[in-house]
Amino acid sequence: xxxxxxxxxxxxxxxxxxxxxxxxxxxxxxxxxxxxxxxxxxxxxxxxxxxxxxxxxxxxxxxxxxxxxxxxxxxxxxxxxxxxxxxxxxxxxxxxxxxxxxxxxxxxxxxxxxxxxxxxxxxxxxxxxxxxxxxxxxxxxxxxxxxxxxxxxxxxxxxxxxxxxxxxxxxxxxxxxxxxxxxxxxxxxxxxxxxxxxxxxxxxxxxxxxxxxxxxxxxxxxxxxxxxx
Amino acid sequence: xxxxxxxxxxxxxxxxxxxxxxxxxxxxxxxxxxxxxxxxxxxxxxxxxxxxxxxxxxxxxxxxxxxxxxxxxxxxxxxxxxxxxxxxxxxxxxxxxxxxxxxxxxxxxxxxxxxxxxxxxxxxxxxxxxxxxxxxxxxxxxxxxxxxxxxxxxxxxxxxxxxxxxxxxxxxxxxxxxxxxxxxxxxxxxxxxxxxxxxxxxxxxxxxxxxxxxxxxxxxxxxxxxxxxxxxxxxxxxxxxxxxxxxxxxxxxxx
Numbered sequence: 001x002x003x004x005x006x007x008x009x010x011x012x013x014x015x016x017x018x019x020x021x022x023x024x025x026x027x028x029x030x031x032x033x034x035x036x037x038x039x040x041x042x043x044x045x046x047x048x049x050x051x052x053x054x055x056x057x058x059x060x061x062x063x064x065x066x067x068x069x070x071x072x073x074x075x076x077x078x079x080x081x082x083x084x085x086x087x088x089x090x091x092x093x094x095x096x097x098x099x100x101x102x103x104x105x106x107x108x109x110x111x112x113x114x115x116x117x118x119x120x121x122x123x124x125x126x127x128x129x130x131x132x133x134x135x136x137x138x139x140x141x142x143x144x145x146x147x148x149x150x151x152x153x154x155x156x157x158x159x160x161x162x163x164x165x166x167x168x169x170x171x172x173x174x175x176x177x178x179x180x181x182x183x184x185x186x187x188x189x190x191x192x193x194x195x196x197x198x199x200x201x202x203x204x205x206x207x208x209x210x211x212x213x214x215x216x217x218x219x220x221x222x223x224x225x226x227x228x229x
Numbered sequence: 230x231x232x233x234x235x236x237x238x239x240x241x242x243x244x245x246x247x248x249x250x251x252x253x254x255x256x257x258x259x260x261x262x263x264x265x266x267x268x269x270x271x272x273x274x275x276x277x278x279x280x281x282x283x284x285x286x287x288x289x290x291x292x293x294x295x296x297x298x299x300x301x302x303x304x305x306x307x308x309x310x311x312x313x314x315x316x317x318x319x320x321x322x323x324x325x326x327x328x329x330x331x332x333x334x335x336x337x338x339x340x341x342x343x344x345x346x347x348x349x350x351x352x353x354x355x356x357x358x359x360x361x362x363x364x365x366x367x368x369x370x371x372x373x374x375x376x377x378x379x380x381x382x383x384x385x386x387x388x389x390x391x392x393x394x395x396x397x398x399x400x401x402x403x404x405x406x407x408x409x410x411x412x413x414x415x416x417x418x419x420x421x422x423x424x425x426x427x428x429x430x431x432x433x434x435x436x437x438x439x440x441x442x443x444x445x446x447x448x449x450x451x452x453x454x455x456x457x458x459x460x461x462x463x464x465x466x467x468x469x470x471x472x473x474x475x476x477x478x479x480x481x482x483x484x
Contacts, residue, residue: 059462060455062416065430065447072437073444162312169314173423180317184324194325201313201321208312 004199007186014182015203021099021178022168026161028104033111040116051112058109063102064170071098071174095176103167110160118153119145151222158215162208169204179203252442256449259436266432267453273349273428274418278411280350281357288358289365290391303362310359315417318356323348323424345424357414361407368403369395401472408465412458429453 004011039051075093082088122145130140172180179200187196245254256263288306291299310318326332326342341347372395380390422431433446470477 057455059412060458061451062419062430062454064419064422065433065451065454068430068434069444069447069451073447076443166312166314169316173316180314180320184320187324192328194321194328197317197321197325200317201309204313204317205309 003186003190003192004195007190007196010182010186011179011199011203014177014179015207017096017177018165018168018179019207021096021103021171021176022165024096024100025103025107025168026164028100029107029111029160029164032104032108033115036108036112037115037119040112041119055109055112058106063106063167064173066106067098067102067170067174070102071095074098074101095171095174098174099168099171099176103164103171106167107160107164110163111157114153114156114160115149117156118149118151121152122148147222150218151226154215154219154222158212158219161211161215165207165211166204251448252440252445255440255442256436256445259432262427262432262436263429263449263453266427266429266450267457269421269426269431270415270418270428271457273346273353273421274411274415276350277353277357278414280354282361284354284358285361285365286396288362289369292362292366293369306355307359307362310356311363315352315356316420316423319349319352319420319424322352345421345426349421349424349426353414353418356417357410360410360413364406364410365399365403368399368406371402372398404465404469404472408462408469411461411465415454415457415461 036051036054039047042048071093075091078088078091078093082091126144126148127140130144135143168178169180172178172184175181183196183200184193187193190196242254245252288299288303292303292307322342323345326348332338332342335342376394376398377390380394385393418428419430421428422434425431427435429450430447433450436442436446436449437444
């Protein structure tokens with residue numbers, strides 16, 4: 001245990017990277033999820049097809065494969081395209097960006113399903129009432145759809161977030177200096193890999209427990225007006 | 230080489246190397262490796278699901294009925310395994326156990342605990358057991374009260390009631406969640422490639438490293454995983470039709 005304490009700064013720095021990565025991926029996935037849900041619910045068959053293909057693709061491919069494809073392949077494609085069209089110079093996709101894009105892309109598909117279900121749970125009459133009152137689509141979204149959608153989406157959103165935090169561990173495989181990478185490096189150098197990996201597991205448990213508390217607070221807040229048995 | 234000597238095969242290789250964005254002939258040359266990788270992925274995923282599934286049944290029963298001694302420890306086990314990344318759990322077992330002298334000196338070290346195959350199988354089994362326990366517990370707890378009362382009224386012993394009434398209907402209710410768990414396990418099995426095993430992704434990484442490529446190996450791996458997921462979801466759909474047929478809405482009226 002002494003060695004873990006000795007390397008506490010390294011572990012804390014890694015934890016900070018992991019949390020930043022998770023939050024950035026979450027923001028990206030919520031954005032994709034909203035767009036995806038809108039596309040699936042739109043009357044346009046083309047947008048439905050595209051969103052359907054997106055969720056099927058993500059369900060079919062493991063996240064690490066997408067991450068490596070983006071990190072090693074995406075860089076080459078971006079630069080080939082850049083040199084072919086002359087639109088941009090050399091670009092570098094670093095591990096953090098590859099992680100955010102691929103984790104965001106994967107969880108965007110799960111968020112799509114979450115938000116789609118949540119929007120479908122809102123009675124159609126309320127939206128019609130909004131239109132009848134002369135609300136703009138944006139106002140309807142802000143005043144009617146969003147507050148209720150959050151409430152219906154929260155249980156599944158919570159689940160997605162907990163899986164997402166754990167998925168961030170994979171970014172250590174492509175070399176991002178996150179919690180797992182730092183801990184395994186430190187563990188190897190002091191020849192105590194078990195102690196350090198165990199510390200990582202405990203830190204992940206703390207992260208999930210903390211987010212559990214926060215999400216429960218959100219759940220209470222968005223359910224204020226709801227009678228619960 | 231004279232123009233006339235060129236066979237169609239040479240032409241394919243030439244196009245693949247020089248004009249195709251993806252060197253498909255190179256992938257085709259090594260496709261057997263991908264099939265071996267698929268075998269390893271399927272082997273570990275299936276064995277882990279089997280072992281984890283068998284473990285989960287008694288654990289779920291103990292959790293569902295709030296067993297006085299076992300409920301707490303089992304919850305601790307599932308909380309730990311569900312709250313942490315599989316990658317780190319696997320590292321803990323594969324790289325971590327070597328830290329202890331008593332492990333390295335035990336008779337298990339040579340054949341089992343120093344082998345990545347066994348370490349992965351142990352970790353994956355425990356991991357899927359934890360997830361399966363929790364949703365199976367939910368399914369057992371949701372057994373209709375009337376079914377249990379009827380079983381009691383028929384004079385069934387608790388064990389017989391479990392075998393004949395509770396578990397068959399709980400398995401049916403858990404089936405949709407289980408299909409997700411199977412796909413999730415297949416996705417998680419990419420962790421194998423991080424502990425030196427040649428699973429599908431492992432072969433893809435090897436191919437890219439060997440020929441200094443950027444994406445051929447990953448795209449091929451991606452297609453293999455998609456095919457596997459497609460087969461699994463199809464299989465589960467058939468299984469669900471078979472097992473949950475009585476719940477389907479009747480679409481045709483037979484006269």
